[in-house]
Amino acid sequence: MTTSSSAVIRSAFLADALNLGPHWVYNQSAIARLFPDGVYNVHDPISQYHPGKSAGDLTHYGDQMMCQLNAFAAAGHWDQEVYQQKWQAMWRDSESYMDGATKETLARLEDPSSPASMSSDMAGASRALLVAAMIDEASLDEQISAARTLTQFTHGDPEVVDAAELLVRMNYLLVSGTNLPDAVQEACQHPYPELNAKQYFEMASSRLEADPLQAAEDLGLTCHTSEALPVLLFFLLRYPDDIASALSTNALAGGDNSARAIPLAMLLTQANGWGSYQEKVYAEVNQRRHIDDILVQCESEN
Template sequence: MSQIKEAITLSFLADSLALGGHWIYDQEVLKKHSWEHLQAPLIKDFHPHKQAGELTHYGDQTLVLLQSLAEKKEFDLQDFALKWQNLFLDYSDYIDHATRISLDNFKLGWGPEDSGSMMNDLAGAARIFPLFLLYARDLEVLEKAAQAQTAMTHKHEQVVEASSFLSRVAHLDLPADQVLLKLGQTCHIDEAFPATLYLLLKFFTTPKQGLIANVLGGGDSAARGLILGFFFGLTPKGKELLSLWLPEFKLAATLKSLLDQF
């Protein structure tokens, strides 16, 4: 199984694991249960008919996107919209507010480009990952498809932007230097922040390679480096880099003197 297929599989499994405690806000209640295995919802308010090992309504919608992609071998917004509507023709589980609004808009004759609600739920953007099966190496097409599938139910600007952000940050199959070229190398937050998170996610277990990749990525590597260095420094392998670079650091004594005051 490829890395992308494994990641998509785990994404669905994570949704299924979340089913058991979905929309329970009392953490003390959740702590009374073991979450080593998939289980049925602890409360039946939202998922009255779901059983252990099934998906939430978010996972169900994501599976519909995967089914559309598998059949069409491309992202077809019209086909996804039709299959998505068919999912809810006789749906016995919870239907969230954004979905209800979008379904009503479809009934009014609106197309999938305009049907989305103005709800700011993350769920609309969370569906995007099956798109990586077809567009992992074409960030521009991936991002447009992610935005389109998101806006079909959630056209709130922040949710659509989140789908774009997730597309870029999760674009892990390309070499880091190519990804940074696409994300942007400048100091501006709309480029630098996604680039930094990308490097953090990709190299979290190999911080030395991550910090070197940051430099090789070019542009404002210093701002990115300050952030990456801190988070990598919290990991065991990150701490190993202290012995490598501290002897070469001209301000080591000054830094130590200041840190010793705390």
């Protein structure tokens, strides 16, 4: 794992922690009243969905990303089976919010005759981008395979699985030197089995002159990939070199802002590098020392 990939991984955790405060609040006016200067620092959750969490903690998405990182460190490489074992064990003692995809996946692990989760939530694809950063020296095909497998473990909707591939393709293009707007467009032009990425790109790009909060609301603020992905593309295109504004505006937009923020921060950091803004917010992440210990270990092994 390279130093630049470590920065991208850190950005995923800071983005999730930053969104704990306004996560799953759909009233933009309510968020604006509580965050009149924007969302630039961590905050206690203002919704009922994250009991026991406080400023600097991670959402249930971040908790699962931490499980990915722990599994990677334990195996010394990415191993889907190791991750699944640690993921199942994590939920035995975790007080983190358990969403529908998690409940259905746990039920199937206990009873293989139970139906698989067909969740269409974007979060499944968002977390998969972390795997690509972990195996940054692998080929594009290997990164795509790992991301699709991880996503499908908890989110069986084909569009979400395709979205994971889309994010990996964007990241790979950025690593190869493509600028962010071109990487977004090129990845969206690729044909996917179920994801109409080209249409989502057109939906996002057609609103670039609109008020960003209104544009996000028009595109949709729910967890579903059909809404969350166009909003993510919008913020990538609207703020290609301004991660602070991108993350704050995305948080102010509300809804499932963390699922959008994780790949948003990762891709913007990949495109523009690690800066003072990321350093400031990352310093507020409560588990940063544990994250750093693992990343330093992984860097030293490569």
